[in-house]
Amino acid sequence: MTTHERPVDSVLETIGRTPLVRLHETPGTVRIYAKLESFNPGASVKDRIGRYMLERMLERGDVPAGGTVIEPTAGNTGIGLAIAAEQLGLDAIFVVPERFSLEKQQLMSALGAKVINTPTEDGMGGAIDRANQLAEELDDAAVPQQFSNPLNTEAHYETTAPEIYEALDGEVGAVVAGCGTAGTLMGIARYALEQDAATHVTAVEPEGSVYGELFDEDREEDEYKTEGIGTHDTGTNELFDPELVDDIQAVADSEAHDELKRLAREEGHLVASSAGAASVAAKRVARRIDEGELETPHDTIVTVFPDSSERYLSKGIYRSFEEWTS
Numbered sequence: 001m002t003t004h005e006r007p008v009d010s011v012l013e014t015i016g017r018t019p020l021v022r023l024h025e026t027p028g029t030v031r032i033y034a035k036l037e038s039f040n041p042g043a044s045v046k047d048r049i050g051r052y053m054l055e056r057m058l059e060r061g062d063v064p065a066g067g068t069v070i071e072p073t074a075g076n077t078g079i080g081l082a083i084a085a086e087q088l089g090l091d092a093i094f095v096v097p098e099r100f101s102l103e104k105q106q107l108m109s110a111l112g113a114k115v116i117n118t119p120t121e122d123g124m125g126g127a128i129d130r131a132n133q134l135a136e137e138l139d140d141a142a143v144p145q146q147f148s149n150p151l152n153t154e155a156h157y158e159t160t161a162p163e164i165y166e167a168l169d170g171e172v173g174a175v176v177a178g179c180g181t182a183g184t185l186m187g188i189a190r191y192a193l194e195q196d197a198a199t200h201v202t203a204v205e206p207e208g209s210v211y212g213e214l215f216d217e218d219r220e221e222d223e224y225k226t227e228g229i230g231t232h233d234t235g236t237n238e239l240f241d242p243e244l245v246d247d248i249q250a251v252a253d254s255e256a257h258d259e260l261k262r263l264a265r266e267e268g269h270l271v272a273s274s275a276g277a278a279s280v281a282a283k284r285v286a287r288r289i290d291e292g293e294l295e296t297p298h299d300t301i302v303t304v305f306p307d308s309s310e311r312y313l314s315k316g317i318y319r320s321f322e323e324w325t326s
C-alpha cells in the first residue's frame with residue numbers, strides 16, 4: 001500500500017506508506033528499489049520517528065501531557081517531531097548546529113517550534129549537551145534523543161520495514177541504507193534478518209565519517225558535505241549495531257553529488273546527498289551480485305531515499321561540486 005486513498009482526520013495519519021520505486025541504472029537481472037521518504041508530510045523519513053517516539057513517550061509517561069520536547073537535530077528530525085508535537089499537544093525546542101540547512105530551520109519555526117543554534121565546530125555532540133542542559137532547566141521537558149533512543153529503531157522496524165516486505169512480497173535480497181543515527185538501517189535490518197538471516201545488509205556513510213571504525217575498518221576522519229549521514233563523534237552512533245551489518249560502504253561527496261544529479265536528470269527523483277550516497281552504494285552491491293561475488297536470497301536490493309533536494313537548493317545542491325556548500 002503506497003497511497004492514502006481514504007480521507008483521514010490528522011496529518012499524522014499520512015505518515016508512512018511511501019512509494020517504493022525501481023531504479024534503472026542496474027546490471028543484469030538485479031533490481032534496486034528506493035523507498036521515497038519525501039512523500040511524508042514533513043518531506044522526510046524522520047516524520048516516522050517524530051510520530052512514533054512522541055506517541056510512545058506520552059503513553060509511557062516519559063513526557064507529561066502538555067509538556068515540552070527538546071531535541072538535538074540536523075533538521076529533519078526537528079521537522080518530524082514538530083509536526084507530531086503540535087498535533088499531540090506538546091511544545092518543541094530544537095538545538096541545531098549552525099551548519100545545517102536554513103530551509104530546515106525555517107520549517108521547524110513555521111511548525112511552531114523554537115530553534116536554538118550551537119556552533120558548527122562543537123559538532124552534534126555540542127548540540128546534544130546543550131539539549132540535555134536545557135531539559136534539566138525545565139521540569140516538564142523530555143529529550144527523545146534520537147541518537148540513543150531504541151524507539152527510533154523500533155519506528156522503522158514497525159513501519160518502514162513491513163511496508164517494504166509487503167510491497168515486494170517478502171522478496172528482499174539486500175538492504176542498503178545511510179546511517180545518521182542508524183535508526184533507519186537498524187530497524188529495517190532487524191526485521192529483514194528475522195525474515196531471512198541470509199539477507200545482505202549494507203550500511204552507507206560519507207568518506208570522512210568514522211562508522212567504519214566500529215566495523216574494524218580504517219577510516220580517516222574528515223569533513224564531508226553529504227548531509228544527514230555519517231558520524232564524527234561517539235555520541236551519535238549508539239544505535240549502530242555492527243552485528244546486524246555485513247559491510248559498510250564509504251561514498252565520496254563527489255560521487256554522491258554526481259549521483260543525485262543523475263537521479264534527477266534520468267530518473268525524475270528530486271533527492272538530496274544522502275540519497276545519492278545510498279544509490280551509489282546500492283549499485284556497488286548490485287554489481288557484486290551480478291558478478292557472482294555476493295550471494296543473496298533474491299536479486300532485489302532495497303534502499304531508502306530519506307528526503308528531497310528542495311530542502312538544499314540554497315546550498316547549491318544542483319550546482320557544480322565546488323559550488324555545493326555544506
Ligand code: PMP
Pocket residue numbers: 074076077178179180181182183184185227228229272274275306307
Ligand atoms: N538522510 C538525511 C537527509 C537525514 O536527515 C538522516 C537523518 N539524520 C538520514 C539520512 C539518516 O537516517 P538515520 O538517522 O535513521 O540513520
